[in-house]
Every structure is written in C-alpha cells, then in structure tokens.
Amino acid sequence: MTDALHTELLQLALQAAGRAGELLRDGRPADLTVAATKSSPIDVVTEMDLAAEKLITGLIADRRPDDGILGEEGSATEGTSGIRWVIDPLDGTVNYLYGLPTWAVSVAAEQDGEPVVAAVTAPMRDETFHAVRGRGAWATGAWAGERKLACRPAPPLDQALVSTGFNYVAEVRAHQAAVAQRLIPLVRDIRRGGSAAIDLCDVAVGRLDAFYERGLHAWDYAAGDLIAREAGAVTGGRPGERPSGELTLAASPGVFEPLQELLEDFGAWHD
Secondary structure, three states: OHHHHHHHHHHHHHHHHHHHHHHHHHHOOOOOOEEEEOOOOOOEEEHHHHHHHHHHHHHHHHHOOOOEEEEOOOOEEOOOOOEEEEEEEEEOHHHHHHOOOOOEEEEEEEEOOEEEEEEEEEHHHOEEEEEEOOOOEEEEEOOOEEEEOOOOOOOOHHHOEEEEOOOOOHHHHHHHHHHHHHHHHHOOEEEOOOOHHHHHHHHHHOOOOEEEEOOOOHHHHHHHHHHHHHOOOEEEOOOOOOOOOOOEEEEOOOOHHHHHHHHHHOOOOOO
C-alpha cells in the first residue's frame, strides 16, 4: 500500500511541478511587474509566482482534498490524511524576474512529517528531478534522457566545488559573505546560483560537491534535500540536526563532515 501511495504522490508531484513550470515559462510577460515584496525590497514576488502556487494547490486539492499543504506564498492547510505537501512555486524568483534560467518549481510530499516524494523541475534547463524515499533519485532532460542520479565521489575538501546562497536582508547577507570569504581559500571555488532547489539537485547529479545556506524555509529545501539524499549525498544542518533555517547542508560523503565543521567554526548559522 505504501509503495502504491508513494507512486501516486510522485505522479501528482511531477504533474503539478510540470504544469506550474509550463505556466511560468510560457506565461512570463515581457513587462513583468512586481506584485508585492517579501522580506525586503530586493526580494520580489511576482504575479506569476502567485499564479503558479494557485495552480499547484488547486490540482492537489482536487485530487487529494484531505492532504495538508504548506506553500511559500501563503497556502497553509492542516489536512487529515497524514500527507502534507511542501511547495515552492518559484524558487529563484529574482533569476526569473531578470530572465536568468536558474529557477525551478519544487514540490515535496511528507508522510507523518517525513519527506517521501520530491519533484523539482527547471523548465529553462529542460530538466526534471524526482525521488521517492528508499527508491533512489532520477532525472529527465534533453541532456541525458532519463537516468538514475549519484553524487560525485568525495574529493579532498580543497578540491570541492561548493555552492551557497545569500539572504535578501542586508545584515544577514553581509555575515554570509564574511563566512564565504573565509571558506573560499579552503575549497576549489564557490558558486552562487540563486535557487536552493536547483543547487541541491546539482549536488545529486554530480555538478557540485556541496551546497550550504542559512535562512532557508522548509519549502526551499524539502524536495531538493530528499533528491540529494536519494542520490547518495549526506544532508543535514548544524551538527546532529536536520536541515533547518539555521543551516541547510548537502554534500558528497567525505565532504559533508569537514565542511560542516568549518561552517560551525565560522558561525555560518548566526549573525
């Protein structure tokens, strides 16, 4: 029954993410306007962002009306089925606003509080990633058809390519920049893509050795974290903790622990 349920949830996650991705890709107006602001004037939310979440939540409510929903743009229902959907309808909003390709739709399903299904679609990269707990992670795209994902073999830390992200609140961003400045001499290089969901999937597919960021919400990492773990990466937060707003970290085995120790020493989780 569980396998059948998880297959059903995966099909719905893929359909919801795919339809929302098509809406965002095909419906992006040339004169894209800002509908509202989030935590600061830099962090924008667009009319398309809201439309994508409405599409996803409507599809879920129609198919599984008893499920709970937590969405970035305000959707929040408790549900009675033990299943909760965690949705980021547009991860990489600023990239989307500027016409950069690194943005994604992220849809995850939790069962009794544990992530069991994940789908992340990046329409401008023509890639979709998905995972079911205990069944591995997979990707489809023009670049490789369909294939099972495996993270990169762990290099020495000084040869690790690490991605991170920065908060939109200036004071927090300044601290994050200071942490990155201390980290840069100790690794191969630092990247900043602008979408946590895609960065986590890039760890899964082997394009990055690690990703870390402070200040993320559940909808930012729920799907990508499961995809990375099912591809063999180690994920977590501060030592002994799960990913959280204090710290979200995913890395190849062998890179995770030394990088986590450095981030703890550098105080990556606080101002």
